[in-house]
Amino acid sequence: MPERNQSFVTEFILTGFPGLHPEYQDLVSAVLFLVYFLTLTGNVTILFLFACDRSLHKPMYHIIINLCTCDILFSTTTLPNIISKYWFHSGTISFNACFVQMFLVHYLGTVNSYILFLMALDRYVAICHPLKYPFVLKNSTIIILSIIAWVIALAGALMLVIRAYPLPYCASNIINHCFCDHIGITLLACTDRAPYGFPAFVFAMVMLLGPLAFIIFSYFCIIIAVLKIADVQGCIKSLSTCSTQLIIISLYYLPRCFVYLASNVGITFNADxxxxxxxxxxxxxxxxxPFIYCLRAKDMRVSLLKQIKRRAVSKKAQVSAICN
Structure with a gap:
């Protein structure tokens, strides 16, 4: 009998945080909603500023727009489900919807990694080969590379879904997580997970360590190039242009590397x-x-203040017209 026909599970149950006491569920859901609201507000603001201000139409901001889009999609894919679980006590997700969510989680995570790779490439060319920058990384080049990143990322995520979907799911349907991912789903399969888990692990390592290796190499080259600058002010200015990206890259890669390393050296955590x-x-x-962009990027701060002043002047004009 084909494995597909042995599946009796029609829906999955997301546990969220298994050890969370019921009296704290409303608080956790409120925090998650606040995170979702701030994520949407911040990233949509960046997209709005980019659309309204042509001075932001530079290679670096084209990369940031891709990152904002990816962040909005990822948060929208994962957060509404877990928020509704605690608000409306509806932690179930259909069989097919769970696999769609799994695909989007791994697809958008891969795209995010590739976009961070492009950010590092942008800073590497700008600082180590400044004379070539206007010719090598034009807006059109960044747009093409971004499209390639979104397309290439499809392959790995589709592979995970295609291999996991036909497995027999005939026992527990409880996923100890806040969203559907490959590990959480395949652990429930009534079959040996090893043939499916190892390719997924290789995919995760390539997706994570491939771009990270170039990022480390690029910033190593950047530091060497900056140290050769005799002018102290020049050194500080060059490093400051990379600081925003280093913060973003650290937030994305360091916790992930910690989790992968911990699991491989035998460090275990409880589910929560x-x-x-x-x-x-x-x-x-x-x-x-988005808050890092607005606080650290001068162009973004200027554009934001310009839009705020423009809206203030427009409101004053409307009030004046009504009063007259």
Missing amino acids: VRIVIIMLYSLSPPMIN
Whole structure:
């Protein structure tokens, strides 16, 4: 009998945080809603500023727009389900919807990693080969590379879904997580997980360590190039242009590397601690990134203030017209 026909599970149940006491569920759901609201508000603001201000139409901001889009989609894919679980006590998700969510989680995570790779490439060319920058990384080049990143990321995520979907799911349907991911789903399969888990692990390592290796190499080259600058002010200015990206990259990669290394050296966490760590490194960067752009990027701050002043002047004009 084909494995597909042995599946009796029609829906999955997301536990969220298994050890969470009922009296704290409303508080946790409110925090998650606030995270979702801030993520949408911050990233939509960046998209709005980019659309309204042509001075932001530079290679670096084209990359940031891709990152904002990815962050909005990832948060929308993962957070509404777990918020509704605690608000409306509806923690179930259909069989097919769970696999769609799994695909989007891994697809958008891969795209995010590739976009961070592009950010590192942008800073590497700008600082190590400044004379070539206007010719090598034009807006059109960044747009093409971004499209390639979104397309290439499809392959790995589709592979995970295609291999996991036909497995027999005939026992527990409880996923100890806040959203559907490959590990959470395949652990419930009534079959040996090893042939499916190892390719997924290789995919995760390639997706994570491939871009990270170039990022480390690029910033190593950047530091060497900056140290050769005799002018102290020049050194500080060059490093400051990279600081925003280093913060974003650290938020994305360091917690993930910690979780992977911990699991490989035998460090174990209870279910709640593991889920909290995963939620922190999955949801914190999308929420924090827009505020980092606005606080650290001068062009973005100027554009934001310009839009605020423009709206203030427009409101005054409307009030004046009504009074007259």
